[in-house]
Structure formats: structure tokens, C-alpha cells
Amino acid sequence: MPMERNRGEQKGGAWVALAGLGPLLVFSNGLSIGLALGISFLVVHSAAAASALLLPARFGRARIFAFAAVGAAIAASLCASIIRLLDPFLFESAYGRIFIIAFTLPVCRACIMPETIADRERGVENVVRGLAYALVVAVTGAVREFIASGTVSVNYSGASTALLPIAAQPAGAFILIGLCAAGFNAVMRAAKGSER
Amino acid sequence: MSESRNTSDIWVAIACGAVLIVIAGFLSSYAARQSSLSLAQKVDAAIASPARRSTWTTIREGYVLGRAVPKKGHASYVVAARRFDGEYRAIAEVDADGSVLRMVPIGGSNGFVYGKRLGVLFARASKGVASADRSPLDAPLEPLVVSMLETIAALERSRTEALDADGKK
Numbered sequence: 001m002p003m004e005r006n007r008g009e010q011k012g013g014a015w016v017a018l019a020g021l022g023p024l025l026v027f028s029n030g031l032s033i034g035l036a037l038g039i040s041f042l043v044v045h046s047a048a049a050a051s052a053l054l055l056p057a058r059f060g061r062a063r064i065f066a067f068a069a070v071g072a073a074i075a076a077s078l079c080a081s082i083i084r085l086l087d088p089f090l091f092e093s094a095y096g097r098i099f100i101i102a103f104t105l106p107v108c109r110a111c112i113m114p115e116t117i118a119d120r121e122r123g124v125e126n127v128v129r130g131l132a133y134a135l136v137v138a139v140t141g142a143v144r145e146f147i148a149s150g151t152v153s154v155n156y157s158g159a160s161t162a163l164l165p166i167a168a169q170p171a172g173a174f175i176l177i178g179l180c181a182a183g184f185n186a187v188m189r190a191a192k193g194s195e196r
Numbered sequence: 197m198s199e200s201r202n203t204s205d206i207w208v209a210i211a212c213g214a215v216l217i218v219i220a221g222f223l224s225s226y227a228a229r230q231s232s233l234s235l236a237q238k239v240d241a242a243i244a245s246p247a248r249r250s251t252w253t254t255i256r257e258g259y260v261l262g263r264a265v266p267k268k269g270h271a272s273y274v275v276a277a278r279r280f281d282g283e284y285r286a287i288a289e290v291d292a293d294g295s296v297l298r299m300v301p302i303g304g305s306n307g308f309v310y311g312k313r314l315g316v317l318f319a320r321a322s323k324g325v326a327s328a329d330r331s332p333l334d335a336p337l338e339p340l341v342v343s344m345l346e347t348i349a350a351l352e353r354s355r356t357e358a359l360d361a362d363g364k365k
Contacts, residue, residue: 088231149307
């Protein structure tokens with residue numbers, strides 16, 4: 001029974017984290033911006049999780065949260081600068097969105113100090129979680145660009161084709177998230193049915 | 197004893213944070229310089245005159261990203277018409293009173309449905325001629341083009357006025 005509850009809490013936590021990623025999923029409407037946001041998310045999330053894990057517990061929860069949040073903001077600034085060096089135009093369209101990453105729910109959660117030793121030992125799980133979220137953001141960008149234009153390309157080009165343009169708009173992101181969630185739930189239900 | 201150690205550890209953490217902030221600041225200013233050089237080169241290449249050696253100024257006002265001013269010749273403005281689903285970028289070469297001489301498209305988002313029409317409207321605006329070619333997309337896009345042209349004209353006029361004032365001194 002407690003194990004089932006734990007699994008249920010984990011599943012609920014994953015949905016909440018996915019909801020927290022909502023702004024990034026909405027902004028990620030192309031492969032290049034998806035990659036920029038995904039990689040920045042990975043760096044910012046890892047910086048926040050590492051700060052919360054490595055700072056001594058005697059600092060107290062509030063101070064550790066503050067230090068980790070500052071670390072996340074600095075990581076976001078470094079990512080923005082590197083993107084600016086690589087592609088000034090991508091920076092101009094993405095810099096506002098990159099700084100939002102530091103305020104997303106998964107990053108705020110990563111800033112919280114692990115309470116028990118077992119939680120501390122599972123610190124690496126946070127990195128894997130960050131990687132998974134980053135992949136979700138990047139893949140969402142690629143899929144939306146593909147649905148919107150019928151092609152996927154890293155660099156912007158003058159030629160523009162249109163297949164289903166709504167996919168590139170915010171409404172398209174919500175439709176895609178809804179369809180993915182419904183599909184995931186159907187698969188989980190089918191898997192549970194086959195177990196019985 | 198442990199309290200004083202805790203306090204000193206906190207100061208060490210704050211000092212590390214301060215060092216990281218300084219590093220982030222330096223990297224940011226270096227990236228700004230490099231992106232200015234890169235954008236000026238892109239404008240010169242697009243205007244088909246690499247010998248211009250323009251200097252770049254980031255503006256970020258309305259749809260205008262910035263301005264490339266060569267030592268001799270007309271200034272150019274880089275505009276990015278941005279909507280939720282993508283953006284369309286172009287370079288506007290202007291004369292001293294801020295009127296657009298020509299527009300050179302430099303790309304846009306893949307699948308941006310307004311891209312082609314914006315290209316047509318920008319080209320029409322730079323030529324300053326009316327056309328029978330109309331589209332239902334023109335109604336939402338024309339205010340964007342007009343706003344961009346007005347911003348460019350105002351920016352160029354204020355730049356040339358500042359140059360004239362400097363020349364008189």
C-alpha cells in the first residue's frame with residue numbers, strides 16, 4: 001500500500017513537473033530554439049541541483065535555496081552568453097525565454113536541499129531527470145517545427161514551407177501536450193490491463 | 197566555534213558567487229562585442245559590400261534589432277518581425293531622412309506562415325508604390341510594417357540630427 005502510494009506520488013510529481021515545464025514547451029516551436037532551451041535547461045537544472053547537493057547542510061534550507069537559485073540564474077546568464085557567441089540572431093529571439101528557465105518549477109524544486117542521506121545519495125537522479133526534461137523540450141521543438149512546416153532544420157533559412165502552421169503557435173503546443181498526455185495514459189492503461 | 201565556522205563558510209560561498217557573477221559579466225560583455233562584429237559582417241555581406249566595415253549598434257526598439265553604420269554610405273537597420281509562431285528578418289538600407297531605399301531579406305523561422313507575405317509587404321514598402329496584389333493576411337501585417345518603417349525613420353532622423361549637432365560643435 002505505501003509502495004503504491006509512493007508510485008502514485010511519483011507519477012503525480014512527474015505531471016506537476018511537466019506542467020511546470022509548460023512555458024518552455026510553449027516557447028519551443030522549432031528545433032534550433034528547442035535545442036537552445038533544452039541545453040540551457042539541462043545546464044541550469046544541473047547547476048541548481050549540484051548547488052543544493054554540495055553546499056553544507058548546516059547552512060540551513062533557506063540559505064541553500066537562495067544560493068542554488070543564484071547559481072541557476074548565473075548558469076542561465078552563461079548559457080545566454082554562449083548562445084549569443086554561437087548565433088546572435090538565435091540569442092535575440094531566445095534570451096528572454098532562457099532567463100525564464102531559472103524560475104520554472106523543476107529548477108525551483110532542484111534548488112531545495114535533499115533532506116535525508118538517502119535523498120542525497122539519489123542526487124544523480126536529479127541530473128537524469130534534468131536530462132529527460134531537456135530532451136522533452138528539444139523534441140517538442142523539433143516535432144512542432146516538423147508538423148508546422150513539414151521539414152526540420154537547425155539554421156534559419158529564407159525558404160519557408162507550411163504544413164500545419166498552428167503547431168508553431170502556443171495553441172499548437174497545448175494540443176500536442178494534451179495528445180501526448182492522452183496517448184501516454186492510454187498506453188499505461190493498456191499495460192496495466194495486460195498485467196492483469 | 198562551529199557558529200564562527202558556519203559564518204566563514206557562508207562568506208566563502210558568497211565570495212564564490214560573486215566571482216561567478218563577475219565571470220558571467222565578463223563573458224556577457226565579450227559575447228556582446230563578438231555578436232556586434234558578427235552582425236556587422238552579416239549586414240555588410242548581405243548588402244553585398246564587405247568593404248563597408250560597418251560599426252554595429254544594438255537598439256532593440258520595436259521590431260528593430262540594431263543598426264550598422266559604414267564609414268561611407270547609407271546606414272542599414274536589421275529588423276525582425278516577430279510573432280508567436282516565428283520571425284522574419286530583413287535588412288533595411290535607409291537614406292539620411294530615414295526613408296527605406298531597399299530591403300534585403302535575411303531569412304526567418306522555418307514554417308513561419310506570414311514570412312512570404314511579409315517579404316512582399318517589405319519589398320512594396322521599400323519601393324513606395326501601390327500594388328493590386330492583395331491578400332487577407334495584409335490586414336494584420338500592414339500595421340507591423342508601418343510601425344517598423346516609422347521606428348526606422350525616427351531612429352535614423354535622431355541619429356543624423358545628433359551627428360549634425362556634433363558637427364556644429
